[in-house]
Amino acid sequence: MVEAAPLRRTPQQxxxxxxxxxxxxxxxxxxxxxGVPALTTSRVxxxxxxxxxxxxxxxxxxxxxxxxxxxxxLTRLERLMDAFVSVAAAERxxxxxxxxxxxxxxxxxxxxxxRALWFASGLTEQTRAADREHKRRMAAGVRxxxxxxxxxRDGPDLATACDAAVLAADALTQEAxxxxxxxxxxxxxxxxxxxxxxxxxxxxxxxxx
Numbered sequence: 239m240v241e242a243a244p245l246r247r248t249p250q251q252x253x254x255x256x257x258x259x260x261x262x263x264x265x266x267x268x269x270x271x272x273g274v275p276a277l278t279t280s281r282v283x284x285x286x287x288x289x290x291x292x293x294x295x296x297x298x299x300x301x302x303x304x305x306x307x308x309x310x311x312l313t314r315l316e317r318l319m320d321a322f323v324s325v326a327a328a329e330r331x332x333x334x335x336x337x338x339x340x341x342x343x344x345x346x347x348x349x350x351x352x353r354a355l356w357f358a359s360g361l362t363e364q365t366r367a368a369d370r371e372h373k374r375r376m377a378a379g380v381r382x383x384x385x386x387x388x389x390x391r392d393g394p395d396l397a398t399a400c401d402a403a404v405l406a407a408d409a410l411t412q413e414a415x416x417x418x419x420x421x422x423x424x425x426x427x428x429x430x431x432x433x434x435x436x437x438x439x440x441x442x443x444x445x446x447x
Contacts, residue, residue, distance in 0.1 A: 258296050261286050262310065265303050266351040274360030277303045301362045304355065308365040311352045312372040315345060319379035327386040334383055335433045339407065343426060346415045353415060373408065377401040389441045399440045403433055 264286035268276050277300045283293040297303045318341060331337050346353060355361070361369075377400040384390040384400070410429040414422040 257288070257292065261288065261293055261297060262306060265297075265307055269307065269354050270350045273354065274300075274304065274358040277360075279303075300360075301364070304360060304362050305364050305368070307351065307355055308361070308368060311349065311355065312368060314349075315342065316372065316375055316379070318342070318345065319376055323379060323382045323386060326383045331383075331387060333434075334387060334389070335430055335437055338380070338383070339411070339426060339430050339433070342407075343411060343414070343421050346411060347419075347421055353419075356412065357416060373404055374401070376408075377404040380404060384437075384440075389437070396440065399436070403436060406436075407433060 261282065265277060265282045268281050268285050272281075279290050279293050279297065279299065282297070282303060283290045286293070297306060322338065322341060326334065326337075377397070380400040380403060381390075381392070381396055384396070385392055390396050407429060410425060410432075411421075414425040414429070417425065
């Protein structure tokens with residue numbers, strides 16, 4: 239299911255919200271089946287069984303469709319990070335790197351639309367900007383995990399370290415799923431080893447200060 243995302247016009251009534259949800263679900267089916275170039279207003283409207291005019295109220299062109307789908311996918315990732323922060327505090331994880339890598343790998347593994355969009359070359363500038371902001375929010379989530387687990391002290395250095403960790407994890411995870419739809423196990427394992435070592439360096443520095 240594709241969640242609601244920023245649109246040209248925000249639906250107010252339940253009927254309109256349901257129509258937008260159907261349009262986004264249709265867009266995702268077209269994306270997975272035929273790729274980003276197929277995300278035209280006519281193709282998506284036909285897939286949804288609606289008129290182009292109905293779609294145009296909310297998604298006037300391919301760029302708007304891409305932006306709406308991307309926003310929904312990024313929101314899903316950020317909500318998962320928020321959930322991880324709450325769970326980490328309750329469960330006192332001993333291997334936060336393993337939990338986080340496995341959790342987000344599951345989204346890549348099951349998110350066929352997410353992979354189809356991110357691995358294509360059709361991202362808009364708006365989506366690229368949203369992705370940069372998304373990575374900053376994910377880095378803030380990693381920082382929160384480390385803090386609730388008592389593994390580090392807060393400060394500018396920790397924020398920078400978490401930013402670097404997210405950028406590295408994102409690049410390695412994407413490459414793992416470019417190589418294998420289920421995620422190249424060797425590359426995912428290597429990502430865990432690398433990030434565990436980096437985490438040990440971060441926490442060791444924090445403890446010495």
